[in-house]
Amino acid sequence: MSILVVGSVAFDSIATPFGKVDDVLGGSASYFSTAASFFTDVNLVAVIGDDFPREHIDYLKSRNIDLSGLQQSRGETFRWKGRYDYNLNEAHTLETHLNVFESFQPEIPQHYRNAEYVFLANIDPELQLEVLTQVSNPKLVACDTMNFWIDGKKDELIRTLGRVDILVINEAEVRQLANEPNLIKAAEIVRAFGPKILVVKRGEYGVLMFGEGSIFSAPAYPLEEVFDPTGAGDTFAGGFVGYLASTRNLSEQNLRKAIVFGTVMASFTVEKFSLDRLKELDYAEISDRYRKIKLLTDFADIE
Amino acid sequence: MSILVVGSVAFDSIATPFGKVDDVLGGSASYFSTAASFFTDVNLVAVIGDDFPREHIDYLKSRNIDLSGLQQSRGETFRWKGRYDYNLNEAHTLETHLNVFESFQPEIPQHYRNAEYVFLANIDPELQLEVLTQVSNPKLVACDTMNFWIDGKKDELIRTLGRVDILVINEAEVRQLANEPNLIKAAEIVRAFGPKILVVKRGEYGVLMFGEGSIFSAPAYPLEEVFDPTGAGDTFAGGFVGYLASTRNLSEQNLRKAIVFGTVMASFTVEKFSLDRLKELDYAEISDRYRKIKLLTDFADIE
Numbered sequence A, B: 001m002s003i004l005v006v007g008s009v010a011f012d013s014i015a016t017p018f019g020k021v022d023d024v025l026g027g028s029a030s031y032f033s034t035a036a037s038f039f040t041d042v043n044l045v046a047v048i049g050d051d052f053p054r055e056h057i058d059y060l061k062s063r064n065i066d067l068s069g070l071q072q073s074r075g076e077t078f079r080w081k082g083r084y085d086y087n088l089n090e091a092h093t094l095e096t097h098l099n100v101f102e103s104f105q106p107e108i109p110q111h112y113r114n115a116e117y118v119f120l121a122n123i124d125p126e127l128q129l130e131v132l133t134q135v136s137n138p139k140l141v142a143c144d145t146m147n148f149w150i151d152g153k154k155d156e157l158i159r160t161l162g163r164v165d166i167l168v169i170n171e172a173e174v175r176q177l178a179n180e181p182n183l184i185k186a187a188e189i190v191r192a193f194g195p196k197i198l199v200v201k202r203g204e205y206g207v208l209m210f211g212e213g214s215i216f217s218a219p220a221y222p223l224e225e226v227f228d229p230t231g232a233g234d235t236f237a238g239g240f241v242g243y244l245a246s247t248r249n250l251s252e253q254n255l256r257k258a259i260v261f262g263t264v265m266a267s268f269t270v271e272k273f274s275l276d277r278l279k280e281l282d283y284a285e286i287s288d289r290y291r292k293i294k295l296l297t298d299f300a301d302i303e
Helices: A028-036 A054-062 A099-103 A125-134 A147-152 A154-161 A171-178 A183-192 A232-247 A252-269 A283-297 B028-036 B054-062 B099-103 B125-134 B147-152 B154-161 B171-178 B183-191 B232-247 B252-269 B283-297
Strands: A003-006 A010-016 A019-026 A042-048 A065-072 A079-084 A091-097 A117-120 A140-144 A166-170 A197-201 A207-211 A214-218 B003-006 B010-016 B019-026 B042-048 B065-072 B079-084 B091-097 B117-120 B140-144 B166-170 B197-201 B207-211 B214-218
Touching: A003 A028, A003 A125, A003 A232, A019 A028, A028 A042, A028 A054, A028 A232, A028 A252, A042 A099, A054 A065, A117 A125, A117 A232, A125 A154, A140 A232, A147 A154, A147 A171, A166 A171, A166 A232, A171 A183, A171 A197, A183 A197, A183 A207, A197 A232, A207 A252, A214 A252, A214 B283, A232 A252, A252 A283, A283 B214, B003 B028, B003 B125, B003 B232, B019 B028, B028 B042, B028 B054, B028 B232, B028 B252, B042 B099, B054 B065, B117 B125, B117 B232, B125 B154, B140 B232, B147 B154, B147 B171, B166 B171, B166 B232, B171 B183, B171 B197, B183 B197, B183 B207, B197 B232, B207 B252, B214 B252, B232 B252, B252 B283
Parallel strands: A003 A042, A003 A117, A010 A079, A042 A065, A117 A140, A140 A166, A166 A197, B003 B042, B003 B117, B010 B079, B042 B065, B117 B140, B140 B166, B166 B197
Antiparallel strands: A010 A019, A079 A091, A197 A207, A207 A214, B010 B019, B079 B091, B197 B207, B207 B214
16 A cells, blocks of 8 residues: 655755765655655655756655655755764754745645555645645545744644644654643643644654553664664654555554564664665565564563 | 662652652662562661651561661761752752761671672762672672762772672763763673673663663653652662562563563652652552553564
8 A cells, every 4th residue: 555755855964973974865755755665655745956866766766656746846955954963862953945845835646646644744734734635535644743833833733633643753842742741641632632643753762652542662773873863753654654554454553563663664774874774775674673673672471 | 588788878858840848768778678678678788867767767677678787877867959850850969968978888787798689779889899898699789870980980880890790870871981972882881891781771761771692671661740750760770679589580581570670660659759659559559560561562573
């Protein structure tokens, strides 16, 4: 079952304590769709400028990602420049040039419109809602957001959340959105806005998933070398929604497996810059790491 | 099998966003021994002043804690005053009065000296080593430490660690002790100092245990009300070492169960001030919460 993803395709310039790159392929839709493509087909909607090189198009196509919805506009592609210190949990934005992304109006191609699985990456919540008016009757809508929209468009965001099944969001943003410091209480407040399932990303501390009367805790995969965390959250979402779409099963047990697959995918992304690690990844490595997370968390019941 | 614990007994004055208390029973040995007492007998070594009330003595005795090693000196009991903001992971120390604790010289009573399980709570690493010269041939030595000793007595600490089997320590302190920002690498560096097993406390993010070629990740128990985190780490250690001593089994699987019991005990301590929650706790609540952590982390294998 294919997924519709709407988000950004961008050029990132990144400095970490371990290296530095300029204008590499980035953006939420790039990470999401590449990760999801290990599990299912992906239909991508985003915008690029006329400076976007053929090689990236070719790569995304090679992953069976449908690019009919990738608009090319006159001007430059969205550019982000950031820096990380040894605390790799925190990105310091140095420059943001929205460029063609500033006037992005998602247009969903006809053959994407009956998508059963939809992922609304972190874009303006009004555009997220606009996307939902263009799809007929999705089985599952997941979305991401960020502090910028919680600050500036909270009402619009809450309206969008009313039509969302799964919200994937950072820990600090859950607290901010709920205006509640306790995470468990904050999760209930945010779930009351609409999403029956709330997935809270906690960086190197893993993920908490809140459902109706249940919580699932998954650790991050422990890595000796976290090279660049950029894209980890979108890669996580791609693995998570990708696995759900490929299995078409929204049971609690399958949602938990999907969380672990998302965790696995994110753990690869952070090992190299951009999509470099995903580009060389094969499915055997994914299942091997899944099993390692199982061993990492396993303990015996008591009588 | 009984445990020997050497640490502090103190009066704490604490303010959190949810309340305030003055001169309540605290100290590493109080929390540790009370938590461990749910699993096994405890022999306590600490010092109190002549201001220490009978009721606390009576309470500790009621938990089958042997107080032959509790020295009473002229002067005041150790006092700590601290404050927490909404970020309950971080304690702000307002006042520390070591009082009689300043000249504490642990003297291990004769009938404690063949203790098989020893816990050296967070005290001067030279005193920790001094304790080890007084015990004959323990089966397991676990210890805690803190940034103060890593800053001021690193060489002495490393000497002590050479005789320790399990180090229980905070995440930031592992990084500091190893002088290495990556936690996985830092853990290997610290294990090379002596402790075959390193238990890293991460507050609301749970615990990581590093052994030979294995890592175990346990989440914290998700609480709607974290009232006061004081004593959580020592309570964790008490549950952890207490369960190990009661089962006399140091297999990886049993160490993992012990970590979860430690987590369970800590989750109760933070629900109220001081030992108030542990005082009303029964074993059925402990096993119930153990099962809930099992459900919280459970997910299916892949084929």
